[in-house]
Amino acid sequence: TEIDAAEARAWVRAAQRLVVFSGAGMSAESGVPTFRGAQTGLWARFRPEELATEDAFRAHPGRVWDWYSERRAQVARVEPNAGHRAVAEFQRRHPGRLTVVTQNVDGLHQRAGSTDVLALHGNLFENRWLDPCPLAGRGASGCAAARAEPGRPPRCAQCGNALRPAVVWFGEMLPEHALARAEQAAAACDLMLVVGTSGQVWPAAGLVHAARAAGAQVVVVNSAPSELDSVAQMVLCGTSARLLPRLLGA
Numbered sequence: 001t002e003i004d005a006a007e008a009r010a011w012v013r014a015a016q017r018l019v020v021f022s023g024a025g026m027s028a029e030s031g032v033p034t035f036r037g038a039q040t041g042l043w044a045r046f047r048p049e050e051l052a053t054e055d056a057f058r059a060h061p062g063r064v065w066d067w068y069s070e071r072r073a074q075v076a077r078v079e080p081n082a083g084h085r086a087v088a089e090f091q092r093r094h095p096g097r098l099t100v101v102t103q104n105v106d107g108l109h110q111r112a113g114s115t116d117v118l119a120l121h122g123n124l125f126e127n128r129w130l131d132p133c134p135l136a137g138r139g140a141s142g143c144a145a146a147r148a149e150p151g152r153p154p155r156c157a158q159c160g161n162a163l164r165p166a167v168v169w170f171g172e173m174l175p176e177h178a179l180a181r182a183e184q185a186a187a188a189c190d191l192m193l194v195v196g197t198s199g200q201v202w203p204a205a206g207l208v209h210a211a212r213a214a215g216a217q218v219v220v221v222n223s224a225p226s227e228l229d230s231v232a233q234m235v236l237c238g239t240s241a242r243l244l245p246r247l248l249g250a
């Protein structure tokens with residue numbers, strides 16, 4: 001890895017346009033559990049179908065709301081790690097040269113100081129209404145959130161509409177604007193660093209294939225083998241908090 005990391009660092013220095021494509025492994029060293037890590041993965045304790053779908057929310061709104069409240073509280077307690085900081089520092093030193101495309105909803109890239117982060121799966125700390133307001137257009141001023149109580153999502157006092165986390169659930173469309181810009185960045189970049197993702201979820205994972213197909217150098221940074229290793233010219237086996245400062249550092 002020593003030689004590879006030095007070579008990858010040379011690729012970074014030579015690249016004019018870079019993309020960091022990150023997944024849950026980017027935040028693992030901040031203490032945020034990944035989704036599919038066998039021992040601590042969130043999905044090891046909960047089944048995605050049970051929680052991260054609209055049907056699950058409509059069937060068990062309190063359980064899903066509480067799970068996201070627990071994740072919000074967990075993420076609010078942690079700090080960005082050296083990997084997030086290395087990315088933000090690089091962006092500060094080289095304005096406009098590195099685009100962050102993340103599958104993470106924890107907001108840690110943004111808290112580390114990264115700008116212009118394309119958050120493909122939304123943001124854990126934002127909510128939106130589950131349904132359009134049925135009273136809208138009848139002179140009503142639109143839904144007004146009632147207070148959140150444990151075990152139940154806030155509901156509109158007028159029409160009963162529920163607030164839901166503004167994250168992309170399984171089977172839902174990704175935010176169009178963020179995805180379009182991520183596709184452009186993937187097609188235009190010279191180098192894509194694929195950090196801490198198992199590459200199992202689409203369409204996000206497709207961005208790595210698109211970058212490779214467009215002629216970019218692809219470097220995977222992961223502490224274990226991943227489905228995207230076969231798309232990369234180089235796979236660096238190690239943690240993002242250790243390797244990213246070496247690849248992106250001044």
Ligand code: APR
Nearest residue numbers: 023024025028034035036103196197198222223224239240
């Ligand atoms: N450094 C680098 N990589 C790491 C580290 C670390 N310290 N710790 C774990 N990893 C790697 C794991 O080896 C794994 O390949 O991070 C990856 C995490 O994979 P997942 O848990 O599947 O997370 P991710 O790929 O981001 O999942 C994608 O699936 O559940 C949905 O919407 C959710 O955005 C998520 C999407």
